[in-house]
Every structure is written in C-alpha cells, then in structure tokens.
Amino acid sequence: MDHRPQAWGRPRDDVYGAYDASYLHSNTPKTATQSPVVTGTSVVGLKFADGVVIAADNLASYGSLARFTDVKRLRVFLDSSVVGFGGDVSDMQYLDRHLNELAIDEAYDHLTPDSSASKTASLNAANLYKYLQKLMYARRNDFDPLWNQILVAGLDGAQKPFLGSVDLRGTSFTSPSLATGYGAMLAQPIMRRVAATEEDAARLTREQAVDVVKECMKVLFYRDARSLDRYSIAVVTKDGIELKEDEQLEKQSWAFAERIRGYGTQTV
Amino acid sequence: MFRNNYDNDSVTFSPQGRIFQVEYAAEAVKQGSVVVGIASKTHAVLVAIKRNAEELSSYQKKLFPIDEHVGIAIAGLTSDARVLSNFMKQQCLGHRLTFGRNMPVRSLVDMIGSKAQINTQHYGKRPYGVGLLVAGVDESGPHLFEFQPSGMTEEMVAFAIGARSQMARTYLEKNLAAFAACGREELVRHGLKALKESLVQDKELTVENTSVAIVGLGKDKDGNPKPEPFKVFDGQDVNAWIESVADDKEAAAAEGAEEGMDVDG
Numbered sequence: 295m296d297h298r299p300q301a302w303g304r305p306r307d308d309v310y311g312a313y314d315a316s317y318l319h320s321n322t323p324k325t326a327t328q329s330p331v332v333t334g335t336s337v338v339g340l341k342f343a344d345g346v347v348i349a350a351d352n353l354a355s356y357g358s359l360a361r362f363t364d365v366k367r368l369r370v371f372l373d374s375s376v377v378g379f380g381g382d383v384s385d386m387q388y389l390d391r392h393l394n395e396l397a398i399d400e401a402y403d404h405l406t407p408d409s410s411a412s413k414t415a416s417l418n419a420a421n422l423y424k425y426l427q428k429l430m431y432a433r434r435n436d437f438d439p440l441w442n443q444i445l446v447a448g449l450d451g452a453q454k455p456f457l458g459s460v461d462l463r464g465t466s467f468t469s470p471s472l473a474t475g476y477g478a479m480l481a482q483p484i485m486r487r488v489a490a491t492e493e494d495a496a497r498l499t500r501e502q503a504v505d506v507v508k509e510c511m512k513v514l515f516y517r518d519a520r521s522l523d524r525y526s527i528a529v530v531t532k533d534g535i536e537l538k539e540d541e542q543l544e545k546q547s548w549a550f551a552e553r554i555r556g557y558g559t560q561t562v
Numbered sequence: 563m564f565r566n567n568y569d570n571d572s573v574t575f576s577p578q579g580r581i582f583q584v585e586y587a588a589e590a591v592k593q594g595s596v597v598v599g600i601a602s603k604t605h606a607v608l609v610a611i612k613r614n615a616e617e618l619s620s621y622q623k624k625l626f627p628i629d630e631h632v633g634i635a636i637a638g639l640t641s642d643a644r645v646l647s648n649f650m651k652q653q654c655l656g657h658r659l660t661f662g663r664n665m666p667v668r669s670l671v672d673m674i675g676s677k678a679q680i681n682t683q684h685y686g687k688r689p690y691g692v693g694l695l696v697a698g699v700d701e702s703g704p705h706l707f708e709f710q711p712s713g714m715t716e717e718m719v720a721f722a723i724g725a726r727s728q729m730a731r732t733y734l735e736k737n738l739a740a741f742a743a744c745g746r747e748e749l750v751r752h753g754l755k756a757l758k759e760s761l762v763q764d765k766e767l768t769v770e771n772t773s774v775a776i777v778g779l780g781k782d783k784d785g786n787p788k789p790e791p792f793k794v795f796d797g798q799d800v801n802a803w804i805e806s807v808a809d810d811k812e813a814a815a816a817e818g819a820e821e822g823m824d825v826d827g
Contacts, residue, residue: 417661418663420662421662421663424660424661425660425661451786452786
C-alpha cells in the first residue's frame with residue numbers, strides 16, 4: 295500500500311502499469327489563438343437622425359466552407375445597445391457570456407426599491423465601447439487576443455446615436471458609418487455616399503438608413519464569398535431595440551454576373 | 563486589564579453574540595467630531611465641525627473629495643479614513659478609465675462595505691475606526707450613504723455621525739419632510755442648523771471650525787447632464803452660510819437669506 299499523498303486517487307501502478315503523467319506537463323510553451331477557426335464575416339453599421347442601424351449575416355464559416363447558417367452575430371446588451379461581432383465565433387461566444395455577466399452585475403447594482411428608476415442608470419453604448427476597447431487591448435497585451443472585430447451601436451450619455459468599432463488589437467474609432475472585414479472595403483463607400491459626415495448622418499431618416507444597410511448586405515452577398523443571404527438587422531433608438539434575426543435578402547439581381555470575365559468557367 | 567475575555571480580537575463572539583472589537587470601533591466613530599449629510603432631489607451636502615488638537619495647531623480636515631461626483635465626511639480615526647479615501651479614489655478612477663463614466667455611488671459604497679467587513683472576520687486584523695458619510699450624484703440622482711466600521715452601509719435621506727450626533731439626528735428627523743424639495747442653499751442651512759444642535763454649550767460655528775461641501779445635478783454647456791462637482795468650502799467661503807443661521811438672524815432668515823448667498827466660485 296502506497297501511503298504517499300501523490301499516489302492517492304491514481305490508478306494503481308501494480309494493476310495498470312506506471313501512470314503516464316507526461317500529458318500533465320507539456321514541453322511546449324503555452325499557446326494562444328494564432329488564427330481564427332470558425333468565422334463570421336462583415337458587420338455593417340450606420341447612424342441616422344435618432345438612432346443606429348446595424349446588420350450582420352447569419353453565417354459562420356469554417357475556412358471557405360459555409361458551416362453554420364443560423365448563427366446570430368448581433369447581441370443585445372441591457373436592452374439599450376447592440377454589439378455586432380465579426381471574426382472568430384468561439385471568441386464571440388466567450389464575449390457574449392462575458393457581457394451577460396457584466397449586464398447582470400450592472401442590473402443588480404441598479405436595482406432600486408422603485409423599479410421604475412432602474413432604467414435611468416446603466417451602461418450605455420459609449421460606456422460599453424470603452425469597456426470592450428480596454429478588454430481587447432488587455433488581451434492583445436497578453437498575446438492572447440480575442441479574434442474579433444466588434445461594432446457597438448446604441449446611444450451615448452447624451453442620448454445621441456453612438457457607433458464605435460473595436461478590433462482584436464484594441465484599435466478603436468467611431469464614425470457615422472462603420473463596417474468590419476470585407477464590408478470595410480465594399481460597404482463603407484456605399485454608406486459614405488449618404489453619410490460622409492456626422493451632419494449628413496443626422497439628416498438621414500430611419501427608412502433611408504435601413505435601406506442603405508440592406509443594400510450593403512446585398513452587395514456584400516454578391517461579392518463576398520464568405521457571406522449569406524440570411525441576415526440579422528437591428529435598429530437602436532431611444533424607444534428601444536428592434537432586432538430581426540432571420541431576414542432574407544430581397545430583390546437580388548445577378549445579371550451583372552454575366553459580364554464578369556477573367557475567372558470561372560467561361561472560355562473567352 | 564481587559565473588559566472581558568471576548569474582546570481580544572474581532573473573530574470571537576461573546577456568549578451574548580456580540581463582537582466587542584467591532585463595537586469598540588463604533589465607539590471610535592462617536593469620539594470624532596460631528597458631521598451631517600443631507601440629500602435632496604437635486605443636491606447632496608455634507609457639513610462638519612473641525613477640531614484643532616491645541617490652540618496652536620490647525621484644524622483637522624473632515625470633508626474630502628473622492629472624485630468629480632463623490633465626496634466623504636469622516637468621523638473617527640482620520641488615518642483610517644485616508645486608507646478608505648485612497649481606495650475609493652482609485653476605484654472611481656479605475657471605473658472612469660474602463661467605462662468612461664462616473665462610478666455609481668452605490669457600487670462604490672458597497673465596495674468599501676465589503677472591504678471593511680473583511681477586517682471583522684480575520685484574525686490579526688482590526689476594523690476601521692472611522693465612520694463615513696458618502697455624498698454623491700450619479701445617473702440616478704443625488705445620494706447620501708452612511709458607512710460604519712462593521713461594514714454596514716445604508717442609503718440615507720439625511721444623517722449625522724460623530725460626537726453628540728444624536729441631537730443633530732433629532733433635528734433632521736423633525737425636518738425630514740422638507741429636505742427632498744430643498745435647493746442648494748436651503749439644504750446647507752438645514753445642515754448647519756443640525757450641526758448647531760450638536761455643539762457643546764459654549765461652542766459656536768465659526769469660519770475656522772466649519773466645513774461645507776456640495777455636490778449636485780448640473781448641466782454642461784450643451785444642456786447635457788453633468789454633475790456640479792463635489793466642492794469643499796472652508797474659511798471665509800462659509801461665512802455667509804454661518805451668518806444666515808446665526809441665532810439672531812433666525813427670524814429674518816426666512817425672507818432675506820436667498821440673496822447675497824452665492825459663494826460659488
């Protein structure tokens with residue numbers, strides 16, 4: 295009988311042979327995510343007069359394989375902000391759980407005897423943006439980045455529309471229109487046509503903004519090979535959030551595809 | 563040598579279920595000079611009596627700013643208060659850095675509550691010998707909290723801690739209904755009147771021994787909500803307030819006090 299504590303709870307050597315402890319201490323250094331695995335593509339966001347529109351398709355790709363077609367990449371925070379995730383889906387799920395905890399803590403802190411007042415004090419989109427910025431930058435300084443590009447849409451402390459972007463390095467900026475990934479190249483020019491400046495964005499109506507964002511989603515589906523025609527779209531205003539998670543791209547026209555030359559099956 | 567066998571440390575209950583070290587710490591609060599706090603719908607004020615150890619020394623400060631939107635009044639061991647004050651300053655700064663907003667006052671008070679409670683449950687530690695009144699504003703309006711060495715924290719409409727503070731509390735209870743609707747100046751006068759109740763016979767409020775601090779809701783130049791920063795008034799800055807609550811002026815105070823009272827700036 296071996297009375298040494300190290301042996302407690304271990305398979306007996308005389309029965310099972312020597313315990314293979316090699317897996318307990320690996321010889322290689324600790325590694326962090328070096329590249330994303332299952333990924334979401336673009337998120338697009340656009341401010342308008344009294345709110346923000348944000349959209350992302352429902353696809354999670356595994357490399358170039360369209361692996362999961364019902365992944366919701368927009369998540370609501372405290373009924374007042376929407377966060378859109380591009381990049382690694384598992385890191386998105388981690389952030390989602392983390393933000394859930396944050397929201398619960400925040401709601402708990404602001405539990406007041408008269409529950410009507412509980413809405414007045416909570417983290418707004420600008421606060422959340424600042425927090426994610428610090429979180430992403432801290433993780434990149436640990437050389438263990440969360441492999442995401444994030445858009446935060448909502449209202450700031452003065453109840454003005456707010457739209458901000460944070461990426462895996464903690465780089466952050468705000469703008470009247472924002473897009474991540476492929477959208478930064480394909481959707482931004484379209485949105486800038488209608489909202490080049492804050493003043494332009496402040497003149498946009500909700501309907502105009504939604505139309506432009508839908509147009510962007512369509513263009514992205516035409517040209518981004520990692521995209522899908524089913525998407526989520528959310529509108530954040532003072533009155534709350536309207537989130538639709540299973541929208542279908544409408545009025546597609548692939549006529550332009552006929553004229554594309556240079557790759558594919560055509561011989562001329 | 564000892565009052566009893568059960569007060570050697572803060573981890574031992576007496577057979578009656580009391581923890582004497584914690585009760586002694588509460589006594590330390592009662593040794594400190596009195597501080598009063600009141601909150602209305604728009605402002606929270608702290609007023610305090612400062613003491614000087616001897617004629618030749620300066621007066622010990624009683625009111626401390628923590629952040630733009632919060633401040634504290636202390637009664638008890640000043641050096642213990644400084645530990646708590648530094649902690650609160652760091653927390654507010656940290657919160658501002660990570661979230662870009664003023665720390666909600668309740669979260670802040672909860673944190674020092676937890677911190678102080680730990681000291682009552684570990685061998686070799688002692689409770690803080692100081693009580694605090696924490697006044698601040700956040701998104702949900704002005705707040706006043708009481709903090710005790712036991713770790714107990716509670717939100718108050720108005721409260722007083724320190725030596726002879728019961729008299730001040732009696733005044734506050736009597737005028738409780740009036741506070742919510744009070745403006746800035748009126749609130750300070752209520753505070754000073756409560757303070758006067760707690761003074762010993764031959765003492766008076768003077769510019770040397772009186773401190774006033776105000777924090778309130780405010781607006782920036784664009785009309786967005788931005789707190790009127792926590793500010794401590796000492797010396798000549800409190801003269802007008804003291805005069806407005808002087809015994810002989812009491813009768814006239816009702817109508818004539820509003821003008822010439824603005825010592826802001």
